[in-house]
Amino acid sequence: MRFLGRSLTGLFLLAATLGLLAMAGSMINSAIKARAERDSADPGASERIFSANVMTVTAGTLTPVMTAYGELSSRRALDVRALTGGTVTEMAENFQTGGVVQQGDKLLRIDPTDFEFSLELAKTDLSQAKAELRDARAALELARDDLNNATRQADLREAALTRQRDLVTRGVGTEAAVETAALAASAAQQAVLGKRQSVITAQARVSTAEAALRRSQIQLDEAQRRLDETLIHAGIGGILTDVSVLRGGVVAANEKIGRIIDPSTLEVRFRVSAAQYARLLDDQGRLSNTDITVRLDAAGLDLIATGRIDRESADVGEGQTGRQIFATLDPSPGMRPGDFVTVTVDEPQLDGSVLLPASALNAQNEVLVLGPEDRLSSARVELLRRQGNDVIVRATALEGQEIVTERTPALGAGIRIRPVRPGQPPAPESQAEMVTLEPERLARLRSFVEGNDRMPEAARERILAQLDTGALPADTLARLEQRMGN
Known part of the structure; x- marks a missing residue:
């Protein structure tokens, strides 16, 4: 009896073990199938719609603006130099860096004693030369009078x-008297020759005196x-800069002691690329006198000036x-x-062009x-110019789009x-559809999310x-229930 009881108990335990194993296998199989279904299921995501700024393409005539950077300089500037060396004895009050002077103003004086x-x-040599010339001319007059006599x-x-x-010839005179007269006539001719020599000598003396007078005048x-030259004046009107001399200082000949700049006659020099330069040429291939605008950023307050292209x-x-x-x-x-400035130059006008933000290209x-249906497509345009944050394109085929x-x-x-669109607020986004849940369904979802x-x-x-x-x-409910396997 004891053997039979133990056998029945063993059979019961074996049957229970097999049942439990079968139930566990079934649960694992169900879990594997559910996992496979969740992984292969279509997520069912909806199409995402983005907001974007748009504008209407309207072609017209635009004037491109070329931008360059340049430096200002004065067309009238003058170095102040000491033409002779010496000690500075006098100096004008405004002869200092930043001083304003007018043309002809006295700036400084170098010691003129020597x-x-x-x-x-x-002057003494000149007076002596004049006296010598007077004596030579008087001697010439006397020599000429002697010659005439x-x-x-x-x-x-x-x-x-x-x-x-x-x-x-008439038989009255004698040969001796003729000879005596002939000798006297010959002596008189000899005296004339001597007087002529004296006149020539006097003329040479006058010429020498005149040359000496001219030399003395030149000296x-x-x-x-x-x-x-010891007194230095302002050659032009303007503002002094780089002044490097003081009263009592010693300067050398041709030493630069300052500089005068006329700020009212400014010009700007700037550099452009070869392509930009080609757009500034006229029909004859010469640089055109195009108007320009110069802008100086002075701590937020822009200084603006206008001008014209002059040369290259x-x-x-x-x-x-x-x-x-x-x-x-x-x-x-x-x-x-x-000053370092920004230069803008108006280029020739472009017909049939559109101004777009650079971010559109x-x-x-x-x-x-x-x-x-508010869907986008891509289209190619012809890029004409880039200027700052904008571009100029030719898009004839996109007119009105x-x-x-x-x-x-x-x-x-x-x-x-x-x-x-410009001037319009963005369209409101569509609200998601809400689904009200029953308590049992709500409890299952909460349990799934928490776990x-x-x-x-x-x-x-x-x-x-x-x-x-x-x-x-x-859409959130659909994704959760897909993951739960429902």
Whole structure:
């Protein structure tokens, strides 16, 4: 009996064990199938719609603006130099850096003592030369009078010789008287020759005295010029800068002691690329006198001046590219030589062009066009100019259509958008459909969410907060029940 009882107990335990194993296998099989169904199930996500700014393409005539950067300089500037060396004895009160001077103003004076002595000596030499010239001219007059007197005596001797010869011819005179008259006439002619030599000598003395007088006059002028050079005046009107001398200082000849700059005659030099330079040429290939605008950013207060292109540099410059252009400016208060400014130049007008934000164009010169059902398509345009944050394109085929003004990585061809037009608020997003839950269904969902350790904490809290209200969005409910296997 004991054996039979033990056998029945063993059979019961074996049957129970097999049943439990079968039930466990069935549960594992069901779990594997549910997991496979969840992994292969369609997530059922809805299409996402993005908001994007759009604008209507309207072609017109635009004037591109070329932007460059340049430096101001003065067209009238003068170095103040000491023309002679010496000690500075006098100096004007405004002879300092920043001082304003007018043309002809006295700036400073170098010690003139030595030059005044030289001037007095030159005046003395000039007076002596004038006296010598007066004496030479008086001697010349006397020599000429002596020559005239000797000439008259020679004429009388010739007349006496002629008379004696006539007497001999008539038989009244003698040969001795003729010879005596002939000798006297010859002596008179010899005296005339001597007087002529004296006149020539006197003329040479006059010429020498005149040359000495001119030399003395030149020396006097030179001494006066050297004396005048000790007093330095302003050659032009303007503002002083780089003043490097003080009263009592010693300067050398040709030493630079300052600089005068006229700030009312400014010009700007700026450099453009070869392509930009080509757009500034006229039909004859010459640089056109285009109007320009110069802007100086002075701590938020912009100083603006206008001008015209004047000339261009003859060469490119070592280590440089493009072209250097010079433009003269109209009177521009507040600007000074050396200022770094922004230069804008109006280019020739472009017909049939559109101004777009640079963010509307990609690297392939394509824009996104708004099509039916607010879906995007891509279209290529012709890029004409880039200026700042905008571009000028030619898009004749897109006339009247709307394009996206700000491309983002999320936007592309085929994407549906919610267009935001200028002056209009963005369209409100559609509210998600809410589903009210029964208590049993709500309890199952809460239990699943609380027990799901793979769900992010932020998402779990958000869903639990929604479950507390007793309703869930339809798409969220569908995803949860798909994961639960229902």
